[in-house]
Structures are given as C-alpha cells and as structure tokens.
Amino acid sequence: MKEEMYELKEEITKSRLFNNDLAPTTINERTWNTYNYTALWIGMAHCIPTYMLAGGLIALGMNWLQALFTITLGNLIVLIPILLNSHPGTKYGIPFPVLARASFGTLGANIPAIMRAVVACGWFGINTYIGGSAFDVLFSALIPGWKTLGGNFMIMGMTVPSAISFMIFWGIEMFIIYRGIEMVKKFENWAGPLVIFLALVLMIWLIVKAKGFGPLLSEPSKFKSFSEFIKVFFPSLTGMIGFWATLSLNIPDFTRFAKSQKQQIKGQILGLPTTMAVFSGMGIIITSASEIIYGKPIWDPVQIISKFSNPLAILIGFFGVIVASLSVNIAANTVSPAYDFSNLLPKYISFKSGGLITGIIGILIMPWRLLADPSGYIYNWLGTYSGVLGPIAGIMICDYWICRRTKLNLRDLYTEEGEYFYSKGFNIKAIIALIAGVLFALIGKIVPMLSVLSDYAWFVGLFVSGILYFLLMYNPSIQFYKTEISRHSNE
Template structure:
C-alpha cells in the first residue's frame, strides 16, 4: 500500500475529496466491506429480481443461477479496479486519469454520475414507498392525507415519503463515507436476519420449504419448451448480461470505497463474501416468499411493500 508523503500543490486538479487517503484513514476491514455489499444487495429490487426472470420464462433455479453467474463475472473486474483504490488510496475520478488524462477523465466521471442519479432516483422512490407503508402502519391517518388528490397515480403520502427518504439519503451523502460505514455495519446483520425471518415465515405458513419450492416451479410462465440452444441464446444469456449490468457501473467506481480498505485481502474477500452470498440468497428469498403468497392469497405478491400492507391489514382485522 502506498501513502503520499508530501502535500499536494493547490490547483484545479486537487481537492479534499480527490486527495489520496492516508494509511490512518484506511480503516475499513473485511466486515466493513462485506457489510457495504450486504446493504447494497439486500434491497427491494434484488427481492423482485428473480420475478422478472421467471416472468420472462426462466425457472427459479435458472434465475438464481443467472444471479450467481452474473455476480461472479462482474466481481472479477470489480476486484481489479478496487485494487488501485486500496493500493494508492485514490477515488475513481483520479484513477480514470490514468486512461483518459486529467481533462478526459471528466467524461467517464460525468457519465457515471448520470447513471448514479438514475439509480438513486429508482432506489429512493422504492424506499419512499416502503417508508410510506411503514408510516401508515404507525399512523393510519397518514394514508388519508391529501384526500383524493393524485398525480401520476400516486397521492400526497407517497410523495411526502419520497421526499423524507430523499432527505435521509442526503444526510449520509453530506456526512461522508464514514457515516456509510457506520450505517452499513449496523444494518448488515439486521438485513440478513430479516431475510432469514421472511424465509422461515413463508416456510412455516405453507408447510415447509419443499412446498415453497414446488410452488416456485409453478410460478414459471407457461410457454412452449424451447430447444436448449435457443433457450440459452434468447433467454438465459440476455438475462445473464442484465445481471452483469446490474453492478457494472459500480465496478468502475468501486475505488471510491476501497480507498478506505485496510488491505487488499480485506477488500477482495469482503467483496466476494458480501456480494456472492447475500445477492443470490435474497433473490431466492423473494421467490420463496412470493411462492408462499400464491398459496396463502391465491396470487403472486412480488413487491414486499405490498405484502407488508396485506399482512398489516390482516393483523388489523384479526
């Protein structure tokens, strides 16, 4: 690991955020890196990921396999790119200068930022819907705010929840990387336990994991059986490519995080442990719990927010 031993001269290419981290600042151990990936992987889009593949014609086994292979493929360039961040303590915009030059590096940095804005918007909207459901449980009157006023199919509570969740995200952006480290380390075990609890809940309600898996097979869309070659070419490969694309952009700017790693071992094993376990597990949890909803409610409820609302309504009527 390399540490800068002199102060950088002032200029347009240098700022506090772009300066290499010192050895003292590189405090993220294996668990911190793994927790980062747990926090990014255990989310509603991951939960609903397999549903898209099953709707397209893949079985649940093929869907989970696509998740595993896609993550394994993208993990390779991610570890290679992360190496520079850990070794030199530099973020992605600085690392990009090696290939694009000091001026040309602005282009990949801006393109990455545009994609990040889109993904941030998607995640924030989904998080806002989850927060809306949560607030509605604690305060039933919340859902009646604004009356029948709607815009694009959503009412005042949904948009207020979106803004609230947005402001919470902005706090952690403002507080910096150490706040993300603290949040992910705290939330990782909770998220894992919640995923396991969901799986156990689903199994207990329908009579075991075997029943869940049989129903999961039934979720597969009815379609004519395709020859193996055509299936791989028209279904599996496109979805595998989509899975690679799921984290492809982060494989570019992963040095933004690994510049704080204590060692190459911590960043490499931490990434492999966090990504290759939680992503497939949570995708499977989504399939299993959805299979339970088919048995319990006669319909597939893929969105956990909708499932939460259904369970809340049941408990309120009990």
C-alpha cells in the same frame, strides 16, 4: 511514507484538480478491513431490486432454478472487473474519477465520471421510491385518512401521500451522506446483517403459515427448447451484469480506505456473489409461499408486509425494508456520484454538495416509471446502461493492467502539466475507443438485425473498447509501457 504523502498533498493542493475529498488517502484513513467490505456488499446486495430480480426473470419465462443460475453467474462474472478496478484504489488511495484521469485525461475523466453518475442518479431515485413506498404503506396503516390526503392532486405523477413519503426517505439519505464516509461505513456494518436476519424471519414465517414452499418452486420453465431459453438467457445475463456494472467502475471509491489488498479482495468475494444468490433465493421462496397464503404470487415485499395484521410485525417489517433501501442507496448510489460531481469542479463541489446534486437529479429523473414492467427494467434499463459502462471498464482495465502494468504517477493525476494531460486534458484515443464500444454494444437497439450485439452489450462494449484502446495506445517508439513508478504509490 506519511511524510511523502504529506509533501505530495502540499505540492498539489493549489491545483484546480484537487480537493480534500479527492486526495489520496493517508495511512491513518485506511481503516476498512475484511468484515467492512463483506458488510458493505451485504448492505448493497440485499436491496429490494435484488429481491425482485428473480421475479422479473420468472416473469420472462424462466423457472426458479434458471433464474437463480442466471443471477449467480452474472455476479461471478462482474466480480472480475470489480476486483481488477479495486486494486488501484487500494494501492494508490484514489477514487474512481481520479483513476479515470490516467486513461481519459485529467479533464477527459469527467466523461466516464458523469456517465457513471447519471446511472447512479437513476438507481438512487429507484431505491428512494421503494423506500418512500414503505413509508407510505406504513403511514396508511398508522394514520387514518392518510391515503386520501390531497385528494386527486398529483405531484410529478405521484399522489401527495406518496410524494411526502418519498421526500422523507430522501431527507434521511441526505442526512447520512452529509455525515461523511465514516458514517456510511458504520451504517453498513450493522444494516447488512440486520436485513438478512429480518428477511430470514419473514421467509420462515411464510413457509410455516403456507405449510410448505408453495407452487412456484415446482413451476416448469415456459421455454420448450434450449434455443428458446438461450434467446432470453443472454440478454438477462447482461442485465444481471449490468446490475453491478456501476460498482465495477467506482469500487476504488471504497477500496481506497482498505488496510490491504488481501482484506478488500477477501471481503468482496465473501460479500457479493453469496449475498446476491442467497437474497434472490429467499425472494423466490417468500414469493412462492405468498401464492398459497394470498392466492397470487407477490414479488413486492412491501405489499406482503402491508397485509400483516399485527402492528408490531408491520413496524418491524417496514423497518427492514427502509434500512435495506437506505443501505444500498447510500453506499452504491450516492457515494460514487458525489465523488464524480466533485471531480467536475473540485474547488467548488465537495463530496457533500455532490451528494446533494445526486439527490436532486434522482428526483427529476422520475425513475418509478422504470419499474412499470419487468421487461423494461431488465432489458431497457439494465441492458442499456451495461452497454455504456462496459466500454469504460474495458478501457480502464486495459490501461491500468496491460498498458501501465499497475504503475501510476500519483502526482501527475492531480496536475495539468503531467503525462495524463494528453491533448488539453483529453485522451482522444480513449474517447474514440469509448464511442466505438458503446456503438457496437447498443447498435442492436436501433438495428434489429444486429440485436445479438445488444444481447451481449456489456461483453461487447468491454472487449471492443479495451482492444481498440490497446491498439490505439500501442506505440513502441515512445515506449508507452515503461511508465515511471511513482515513489508515492502505496503497495
């Protein structure tokens, strides 16, 4: 097997579709086990946006049980496409943009890759801003006159102290990503469990200080009927699915390093839905207790920690916030677009330079505006991009599992003359299916009478594109479903 992989790499090295970062992983590179994948998901799911998700749903009228149910159900649903797209990563050792070449074409794969990368850049900016805010509050507590630095001068809508804090956090992220994927694994191994532990300590401390769980847990739903609840539930569920719709596409970027299918599947099942439910629940309890202590519910953990009087407690608290934001941003929002941008020009853009491009775009997007209100965050941001990424997932899942029956020609994924070249590198049928899926999923955003479609944006996009792709590609006369099994596939 090692000799075959070596021969394959030797053969495709000269192709302009190849670089070492996009190459199939070798047996020696497959070092990730069940714990690594569980820790990866703990590290990604325990971020501040997860903590604040329930707050956004409660602000929309749900009680805490309804909010927690919506979050948990959404993550159980999105786990399905995550596991389906994980399989080819482990079997063939390829990242997401290379897998997309099978359905979209060797050059057409850049379309879903860049669409995924742009979303990741937005998320990168959001979490960098949150991490930078933690630094900003910490510096304010430790450095006299920090908040008045620069006076009224603004940089891209931020004060000078906020901008400096933002860039410090940004620099730490770039340092870690420049150390490579192995550094990411080592960081996630300890970061995930640590943040869960610190959040648990914070929750217990607030419950003790408040002498109870607070009024939030007894607050009734604002919906007077089931029909009123359903109108908010489904758009919110779509938003929850959209929260990890990005990873449902690029999960091969991580599973390509798995020792076996069993280990990556088990690790992801243990890591994702449980962590999202537990961490969101902890956010609800902490916020509820904060209402007793501070007179109002505080959903932002940075604000809660900033009210501590003990300097050591402040340092430990902000360390947890910073590690949480670093953990999710590096794993979920930098690794994937780094590969995606590298796929654009493999001979000129490496994994490291792709990460730098992600960081720069993450600044230019100015994503702090997305967090201005919960409805904008859940409906506009999460809901819209779930309607864009759902169709891509539908096409890729249909192509790999139904059309090709999990059989890929590994060599042709890296060459311009093979079966995935289609028409000058583009599979027009996949592009048509993608456009149709996005149109159906998001048309309700501009045509009010069709708003029900946008309420189910991810579902609509996934099924419309997946079914249409199957119908367009189905052609018994050319026996499309009898794709040759590559001798280089890794079972």
